[in-house]
Amino acid sequence: MGFLAVYGVLVTLSTVYLLRTDKAIVERRMRVGRKSETRPVQKSMLGVIVVVSIALPVFYALDYRFGWSPVPPVVSLIGDALFAIGLGITVFTMIQNTYAAANITVESDRKVVSTGSYGLMRHPMYMGALLMVAGMPLALGSWWGLAFSSLS
Template identity: 30%
Template sequence: MDSKLLCQALIKFFTGLLIVGILLFIPAGTISYWQAWLLIGILFIPMFIAGLIMMKKTPDLLRKRLNVKEEQAEQKEVIFLSGLMFLAAFIVAGLNYRFRWITLPGWISYAAAVVFVFAYALYAEVLRENAYLSRTVEVQENQKVIDTGLYGIVRHPMYMSTLLLFLSMPLVLGSVISFVIVLLYIPIINKRIRNEEQVLEAGLEGYTDYEKRVRYRVIPFVW
């Protein structure tokens, strides 16, 4: 096992856990914010398990996923806007719990948690199907077009899964206001997809033909 990669992964994992906890519990003014604990559980437990599996079976893919240094200015802007969106959504969710601005019934949080876990499973399947998957927009050496499985349905199944993940997240937290904030993810990710496809069309052989075969980017028959 690559000890350096393990250390890097653990640092990122616990840093993310700490940041999410701070952003949720401090605005909430209490650690009794049960929806926050629910989100942390369904977010970080599968993440930890997936990380261990990737560490053992596909360390190169894990290394790619940990590489978040975008080179393109347009993608840096997307990451910045996404960060602001999550910052606002988490803080507002905590404040909503503290001040009871809009209270949703508990079953909505549980139903959203089911959607979240389902989306996580989709995300895991995408990782299994596409060994070239990176968190940066690039064409890798010897990369080939993947057109099987979910990639035969939509061109960007990873973004399909993250769309479900991110939109269900504020509902798990019981905050309809945060849900409205996270709707901003749609234009943000659309900007990323269009730039990504320009890169793939220019540098990945066969991608233009793939676009003709698979018409939809994210949602079948819709987008």
């Protein structure tokens, strides 16, 4: 229940914030999926990502339910924290770079962002996603999930 609360509250708050401050980025992030991609390889990869994105949390839940790899409660809290920090980095990146779309596009008025988190690393949103992917299985009570997440 803890992970669902963290996920639900943080995603809702960040979405409401972005809708109020930069609706254009929300619209860009919503243009995603097989119809948005032009290259067959990209379309195929999206299909794999969708399947994996659904299958892994189901596996984590089954792992927790059947106790295949029990995780101490403190580790679940660490997983919640990793997920929250990763989501925070992702949202902060979108605030800094309004062109952080789901699909790569070339736009005439786009400027290279090199300040803030982009001053520390070239792709801060990937770092945020990595922390979320690492935190989710721990938050959901699965050590195995962490092993699978590290493969991605």
